[in-house]
Amino acid sequence: MWEFTGNQRPDFACLPLEGQESVWDYPRPPALVASDERVDVSIAGLNLANSCRTLRVLETAHPPTYYIPEEDVNWKALNNMVGSSFCEWKGTANYFSLLNHAELGAIAWQYRNPVASFARLDGHVSFYPGLVECSVQGQRVQAQPGTFYGGWITDRVVGPFKGEPGTSHW
Numbered sequence: 001m002w003e004f005t006g007n008q009r010p011d012f013a014c015l016p017l018e019g020q021e022s023v024w025d026y027p028r029p030p031a032l033v034a035s036d037e038r039v040d041v042s043i044a045g046l047n048l049a050n051s052c053r054t055l056r057v058l059e060t061a062h063p064p065t066y067y068i069p070e071e072d073v074n075w076k077a078l079n080n081m082v083g084s085s086f087c088e089w090k091g092t093a094n095y096f097s098l099l100n101h102a103e104l105g106a107i108a109w110q111y112r113n114p115v116a117s118f119a120r121l122d123g124h125v126s127f128y129p130g131l132v133e134c135s136v137q138g139q140r141v142q143a144q145p146g147t148f149y150g151g152w153i154t155d156r157v158v159g160p161f162k163g164e165p166g167t168s169h170w
Contacts (some may be wrong), residue, residue, distance in 0.1 A: 030059035063151030067124035
């Protein structure tokens, strides 16, 4: 089993160009960083969120995940879902579906009362870019590979990324 901590970029990692970040330089445990980049989230023309005051979670081998303040989320379009999951770093997450479209499953999640080191995430929401349209600074986000992770891939980050084929041993 490989142990990656962000302290040393592995040989197979892509080298970032100027203005890019390697996800292999992100720390483990993850870091929480404020961002003033413009983030927009929508689905089929329906605005779900817009913000220039997000938080980015940066974790070794994962593209960043953007968390949007709840004041900047269109709550009239979302519905609480039953169930939760647990993250070893952040705590317990609860999920949201698109109102009147529960068949789509969870499109967003939130950590209410996260662990102390991620307390700033309380009151923030993230969205799955594979299920809704997300953009950062006007660039359409690609979803992190796999069905579990919620990372946001833009031209700013290089991988390879956790979730791609052959990465289950990371």
